[in-house]
Amino acid sequence: MTPVELVAPATETEALEELARGPAGSRAIVAGGTDLLFDLQGARPGPTHLVSLRRLPWRTHAWEAGGLRVGATEPLRTLEADPRLGQELPALAQAIAAVGSPALRRQATLGGNLGRSAPASDLAPALLALDAEVELVGRAGARRMSVDRFLRSSRSTALLAGELVRSVRLPEARPRSAYLWQRVRPANDISQIGLAVAFAPSPGLWRVALGGVPPRPVLAPDAARELAGDRPAAREIASAAERLAAHPALVSDRRATEEHRRRLAAVLCTRAIRTAVGEPRDPP
Numbered sequence: 001m002t003p004v005e006l007v008a009p010a011t012e013t014e015a016l017e018e019l020a021r022g023p024a025g026s027r028a029i030v031a032g033g034t035d036l037l038f039d040l041q042g043a044r045p046g047p048t049h050l051v052s053l054r055r056l057p058w059r060t061h062a063w064e065a066g067g068l069r070v071g072a073t074e075p076l077r078t079l080e081a082d083p084r085l086g087q088e089l090p091a092l093a094q095a096i097a098a099v100g101s102p103a104l105r106r107q108a109t110l111g112g113n114l115g116r117s118a119p120a121s122d123l124a125p126a127l128l129a130l131d132a133e134v135e136l137v138g139r140a141g142a143r144r145m146s147v148d149r150f151l152r153s154s155r156s157t158a159l160l161a162g163e164l165v166r167s168v169r170l171p172e173a174r175p176r177s178a179y180l181w182q183r184v185r186p187a188n189d190i191s192q193i194g195l196a197v198a199f200a201p202s203p204g205l206w207r208v209a210l211g212g213v214p215p216r217p218v219l220a221p222d223a224a225r226e227l228a229g230d231r232p233a234a235r236e237i238a239s240a241a242e243r244l245a246a247h248p249a250l251v252s253d254r255r256a257t258e259e260h261r262r263r264l265a266a267v268l269c270t271r272a273i274r275t276a277v278g279e280p281r282d283p284p
């Protein structure tokens with residue numbers, strides 16, 4: 001392996017200056033490194049410098065103006081230790097708990113999960129359903145956009161060269177939300193499907209998002225349209241599940257067949273809405 005220099009700037013300005021140095025492709029950003037170090041194996045030509053974000057003052061979160069702002073480099077394990085997360089944004093708490101193991105979550109970050117833009121990300125569907133925004137920063141300044149606009153395709157995002165994800169913002173508490181997933185081997189596999197639902201009190205609408213589907217997690221507005229009010233009726237939930245099962249993103253790949261995914265989507269949709277509203281998942 002070619003020797004790589006590790007650089008760890010202490011400020012945002014230094015980090016952005018470091019990213020602007022050298023020829024294109026010479027600098028790779030590293031946060032927790034759980035994806036990047038794996039991805040770099042065999043990369044030709046690889047970067048000459050790894051720009052670590054560990055020393056930046058972004059390893060924290062704050063509850064502000066009714067919502068939550070998470071620093072891009074805060075370890076998932078620190079975030080999930082906040083008891084308010086499970087009460088106010090259960091879908092995000094459940095999605096974080098689904099990522100790998102506690103040891104992995106001590107390293108892994110929200111910024112890295114979004115930066116990688118993996119189809120099977122457990123965090124992306126929860127962030128989509130919770131209407132999250134990313135805050136990006138580059139030498140030209142900062143900008144914000146929805147996670148839906150940020151995620152383009154597998155390993156492709158709206159980040160421009162030299163830009164960083166600085167934080168992720170969740171606009172408000174959404175206690176009626178849930179994230180469920182299905183894997184072949186629950187302990188050490190990635191999700192065949194992930195399903196997030198969230199009720200936004202104002203304007204009183206549900207958002208439904210699917211993960212584990214190529215090329216990226218997606219919103220399912222057709223399914224959400226069937227759900228009315230903060231406690232949808234059984235027939236509305238059944239109709240949402242049926243519409244979700246027809247979503248065009250549910251296709252076959254090496255992890256699951258289309259037919260299996262469509263069945264799972266319908267079952268998880270019903271269970272997730274029931275979980276979100278505090279009803280038994282499988283009523284008698």
Ligand SMILES: Cc1cc2nc3c(=O)[nH]c(=O)nc-3n(C[C@H](O)[C@H](O)[C@H](O)COP(=O)(O)OP(=O)(O)OC[C@H]3O[C@@H](n4cnc5c(N)ncnc54)[C@H](O)[C@@H]3O)c2cc1C
Nearest residue numbers: 031032033034035036100108109111112113115121122165
């Ligand atoms: C064994 C194992 C199990 C896993 N299980 C799961 C799972 O169950 N569910 C799941 O969703 N994921 C899983 N992952 C994937 C991974 O752990 C997560 O995606 C993690 O959140 C990535 O965060 P990180 O800080 O380690 O990212 P890094 O590896 O540091 O970076 C990932 C990518 O994002 C870029 N990046 C990082 N931070 C920023 C930033 N602030 N701004 C711009 N770009 C940035 C990097 O350049 C790189 O391209 C697993 C990984 C492993 C190795």
